[in-house]
Amino acid sequence: MTQARDAEARAGAVFDALADPTRRAVLRDVAEHGPRTATELAALLPVTRQAVAKHLSVLHRAGLVAPARTGRETRFSATLAPLTEAGRWLERTGDAWDGRLRKLEARAREGARIEGDDGPGPE
Secondary structure, three states, X not given: OOHHHHHHHHXXXXXXXXXXXXXXXXXXXXXXXXXXXXXXXXXXXXXXXXXXXXXXXXXXXXXXXXXXXXXXXXXXXXXOHHHHHHHHHHHHHHHHHHHHHXXXXXXXXXXXXXXXXXXXXXX
């Protein structure tokens, strides 16, 4: 895979993970309040501990949370670097589209100018 495709795949994983409102709530909580267990998060959300564990798994695969085992507990903390990378991907994609739209606008203006040079229109 090329570097650009790798970045796109990583950004896609982040966007997929963040598509779910419960996952966004989980990530927001661990980002704002520090490491939490699945049990602690389930107590804060209207979902079961098993559901939270599945959401944490998706967030972990996207690189958005990191587990740290201490004794019998696994605490999850936010790793926000993938969000930054996804933001850069959005910016690059937006810049590319802006460039395309500028070219399209220039061609449309050129076409309108050429059509206007055909002489006077009907009166």
